[in-house]
Amino acid sequence: MAKRSLQTRLPSAPAVPLLVPAGLSVIGVTYGLARYGYGLYLPDFRAAFPLSTTGAGVVASGSFLAYCGTAALAGHLVVRGRARRALWLAGGSAALGSAVVATAWSWQVLAVGVLVAGSGAGFATPALVAAVAATVPAEGEPQAQGVVNSGTGAGIVLGGLVVLAAPGTWREVWAGFAVVALLATWWADRCTAWPPGPHRPAPGPGGVRVLALRRPLAAAAVAGVGSASVWTFGRDLLTEAGLSSAVTGLLWCLLGAAGLVGGLSGHLVDRFGVRVAWPVSVGLCAAAVVLLAAAPGSLPASAVSLTCFGAGFVALTGVLIAWGAGTAPHAAGQAAAVVFIGLTAGQACGAVLLGALAGTTGVPVAFVVAAGLLGLAATATSGGAPAVHVGEQVPPRPSRSHRTPRDAAGRRARDCTP
Incomplete structure (x- = not known):
């Protein structure tokens, strides 16, 4: 054949x-x-x-x-x-x-x-x-x-x-x-x-330096630790609080649907810049985690919490990409990859640390700690984030005949979510 x-x-x-x-x-x-x-x-x-x-x-x-x-x-x-x-x-x-x-x-x-x-x-x-x-x-x-x-x-x-x-x-x-x-x-x-x-990478500007991304990378890692609470233990907390499998499944649907709304974070960055968009999106996640820890057995509170978390988390990932691209506009795709790996590495650490804490003090206490970490991450733009807007982050796109996979990754970096 x-x-x-x-x-x-x-x-x-x-x-x-x-x-x-x-x-x-x-x-x-x-x-x-x-x-x-x-x-x-x-x-x-x-x-x-x-x-x-x-x-x-x-x-x-x-x-x-x-x-x-x-x-x-x-x-x-x-x-x-x-x-x-x-x-x-x-x-x-x-x-x-x-x-x-x-x-x-x-x-x-x-x-x-x-x-x-x-x-x-x-x-x-x-x-x-x-x-x-x-x-x-x-x-x-x-x-x-x-x-x-x-x-x-x-x-x-x-x-x-x-x-x-x-x-x-x-x-x-x-x-x-x-x-x-x-x-x-x-x-x-x-x-x-x-x-x-397959082909060899096209020559072009140098790659991104991780040191230049130290602030968004650190913010991503800390936010990852805090967000691991809901992604790993959220439904478990709701179930232990007495909500039925059907109800928690419906709440998970709500979280996912809210994430679709969070995909509009580019408009937030375009209007207000990273310095405002980052604390707003991460702060929304922190408030959601606190609310879930305080009243996991309340259906209205849980619904509001997961709606806010779904929208806030997807929004913060979009803001992270914009922040990375604004810091390293010549290598937007590589910058996005670096900050996403930082976010996911933070989630890995958070799953272990929060799981160990939950095993000794209870899941609600672990969630309160997670919310505190998200609050800490929200302060990362207080003095160092560029006041960039979406339209300023990526260099002019090359013609299709001259585009490479690296060009495509950089151009599309603003829209990717983890």
Whole structure:
């Protein structure tokens, strides 16, 4: 059988817009389901395995760290024209990890599955940035990339709906995640006009210096520690407070839907700059965590809390990208990668530290500490963030004939979310 040529498999005009829902599906399953699904199903996992609160935090930490590693590797692949390989690594990792979770017979096997499943998200965003840049007409790229990246919220909503429709069937559900991951990846692959083949990175301005990003990097790491509270232990706290599985699933849907609203953070940065947008978005998360710690058994309070957290968290990720791009406008894509790795590394540390604290003092106390850390992170722009606006962050875009994967990553950095 002849090997399929990527050069001859260019999508027809009707297939081009299909990359948008296909890419959204990949982001939805790799982020919203395979990565953040661990926190959603933590009550079920703890009922099935002898998993303590501390142990649950360690497992989540491994998943976050795996994301850091694969995000760095994905950037390496995309710059060298291997975005298609990164896409299949995203879908394959999410599928394999989800299958391991579905068949886990011990908490150790479950941990391996969660780690592998969560790593897929690190490959997904860089691959889809390149896919959209290569396939969608230039005038439609900003809108297309924004819709694709909203898949995280869509995936979280879907996960919550599944909990509502099929409570107590986590093994079957995670097996379904594996199938959906492969189908979504295949769909996105078929809808992408991939470049002819791998290449060497194009010469250009020097890369970003991590030292120059020390302030946004530190802010991202501290915010990551605090945000790990809700992503890892949020539903567990609600369940222990007496809310039913159906109610907590509905609340998770609300969190995901609010995240779609948080994707409008670019307008906040454009109007007020990073110095205002950062403390507003992080402060919203801090207030949400305090409210959840104070009244986890109250449905109205929990609904308000998760709505604020979903919107605030997605907004703060968008502001982080703008902050990084404003600090290193010549290497916006690399700057975004650095601050996102810092955010996720903070989440990894937070999952362990907050889990250990919750195991000794209780989950509400751990949430109060997390809120304090988010409040600390919110002060990071008090004297050092550039007063940049969205339109000032990225250099003029090159023509399509001269664009490279690195150009695409830098140009689209403002719209990507973790």
